[in-house]
Amino acid sequence: MTSVRNNHFQELPPEQELIAPFGVFRVRGGIAFGRCCEVYEGEDCVSGGPVALKVFRRHQDYQGALQRELIFLRALATPDAPVDLKPPNIMWSAQVSGFKLIDFGVSFTTKEKFTHAVQSKGYQAPESIYWNKKRTEISSSDTPAVVRPGIPSDVWSAGCIVAEAIVGCQLFPSFCETNVNKAVKAALASSAANYSPQFLDGAYDFITRCLQISPEDRASPRELLSSPWLAQAYRPTFHDLSLLRTTVLRVLNVSDAHQLEGIPEGKVVENYFLQLCKKHGDVIDYHLEVSLGAFFVQYHQASDAEEAYYILSKTIFNDRTLIVTFFDLDLWQQRELY
Numbered sequence: 001m002t003s004v005r006n007n008h009f010q011e012l013p014p015e016q017e018l019i020a021p022f023g024v025f026r027v028r029g030g031i032a033f034g035r036c037c038e039v040y041e042g043e044d045c046v047s048g049g050p051v052a053l054k055v056f057r058r059h060q061d062y063q064g065a066l067q068r069e070l071i072f073l074r075a076l077a078t079p080d081a082p083v084d085l086k087p088p089n090i091m092w093s094a095q096v097s098g099f100k101l102i103d104f105g106v107s108f109t110t111k112e113k114f115t116h117a118v119q120s121k122g123y124q125a126p127e128s129i130y131w132n133k134k135r136t137e138i139s140s141s142d143t144p145a146v147v148r149p150g151i152p153s154d155v156w157s158a159g160c161i162v163a164e165a166i167v168g169c170q171l172f173p174s175f176c177e178t179n180v181n182k183a184v185k186a187a188l189a190s191s192a193a194n195y196s197p198q199f200l201d202g203a204y205d206f207i208t209r210c211l212q213i214s215p216e217d218r219a220s221p222r223e224l225l226s227s228p229w230l231a232q233a234y235r236p237t238f239h240d241l242s243l244l245r246t247t248v249l250r251v252l253n254v255s256d257a258h259q260l261e262g263i264p265e266g267k268v269v270e271n272y273f274l275q276l277c278k279k280h281g282d283v284i285d286y287h288l289e290v291s292l293g294a295f296f297v298q299y300h301q302a303s304d305a306e307e308a309y310y311i312l313s314k315t316i317f318n319d320r321t322l323i324v325t326f327f328d329l330d331l332w333q334q335r336e337l338y
Contacts, residue, residue, distance in 0.1 A: 012040060018053065025053055052088050085157035086120045087164065094245035094302035097329035118149050122170045125149065125156035126213055152215035155224070159210025166203055167191050180211045202229030235338065241325035247305050248298045248332045249277070251312060252323040255293040266290055273297070276315075280308035289337050296327060296337060 012018075016027045024045040042053040085101075093100050119128040128149045163171040167187045184207050188200050195203075206229045209219040224230070241250065251273065260266035270288035273295045277283055281304025286297045299305040305326065313324045331337070 012055065017045065018042075018055070025051060027053065084118075084120055085154050085161060086123045087161060090161070092244055094306070094326075095247060097244075097246040097248075119153060119157060122173055123157040123160045125153040125215070127215055128153050128156075150215070151221065152218045155210050155218045155221065156215075158221075158224070159207045162203070162210070163187055163207050166195070166200075180213065181208050184208055184211060199234075202227075202232070205229065235331075236328050238325065241327060244326060245302055245306055245309075246326045246329050247300070247302045248296065248327040248329055249305055249309055249312070250325050250327040250337075251295040251297070252325070253293065253320050254288070254295050254317065254322070255290075255320075257293050258291055259293060260288070261290040270295065276312070277308055280304050280311060287335075287337075292337065294337070296332065298329075298332060 012027045014027055014029055018025045018027065026043045026045050028041045028043055028050075040053040040055065042051045043049070044051050089102050091100050091102050092098075118131060119125065124132070131149050160171050163184060167190060171183065171187055184204060188204055188207075192200065206224070206227050209224065209227075212218045236244070254269060254273070260269060266288060270286070273288070274283065274286050274297070277286070277297045277299075280299075282300040284298050284300050286295070288295050297305075297308075299308070309324055309326065312322055315322050
């Protein structure tokens with residue numbers, strides 16, 4: 001059913017098609033509604049894949065919205081910039097080998113006056129759910145009738161995202177849990193076969209510190225960053241290194257372990273792979289780890305590393321099929337090779 005938002009416009013109904021210069025998309029449902037744009041869950045009508053649709057109305061200032069998002073990028077350096085945390089807004093940067101937050105179109109500062117709905121379904125803190133229901137009760141004197149969401153609301157979202165990354169599905173598709181800790185424990189138990197008990201115990205402690213019903217009882221972002229669980233050095237798995245692109249490649253099965261140790265052929269093999277890798281872009285560092293029988297190479301651009309990844313994966317060397325993955329940039333710089 002079509003509903004009116006802030007007396008400015010009508011929410012786009014499900015199944016409505018939107019035509020853009022870069023494709024045709026179908027609306028599936030509303031996600032978030034800010035002052036400068038609306039964000040919908042959508043579907044690409046050609047590929048059928050899921051997409052996030054950001055819609056600007058004629059009365060809305062597109063340029064102003066872009067400026068607003070840039071302001072929030074800078075505001076993230078301060079503790080006064082709640083954002084819309086959810087997996088689609090967390091992107092992997094192959095160039096820096098790390099995650100980045102995107103899309104601040106419906107964000108706000110804690111000192112800012114606002115009446116719009118906040119956070120996305122499935123990641124909304126209890127106070128945000130209540131705010132979204134009661135926000136119209138704000139009086140003309142700008143005194144809120146309910147508690148405004150803030151940084152603790154994002155802490156709640158972060159806990160939901162961490163749980164989802166471990167379990168593989170949303171922790172609270174629709175929040176109705178009276179015993180959050182019990183729900184977290186049950187969700188983590190479903191993944192017991194994939195993780196060690198020590199890992200899951202640490203995850204439970206971290207997540208439940210985020211998912212306290214009262215905002216005042218949640219850990220602060222600074223406290224969470226100093227968590228012993230986060231401080232543990234978990235090595236990326238083979239699947240991680242195959243999925244997450246970086247500027248560094250690891251080429252396995254170059255030789256048997258220690259086969260090239262202390263012999264002239266080692267330098268010959270190293271130079272062969274260096275020249276091979278240079279065909280695909282600017283190489284800034286490289287190393288033949290004879291103890292592993294593996295060659296590591298770092299490119300200046302992640303796009304060059306990706307091109308080399310696909311070519312080298314099809315390469316045969318000395319009757320050996322090369323096994324190629326990307327490699328974590330921090331581990332590479334620290335020479336923690338495996």
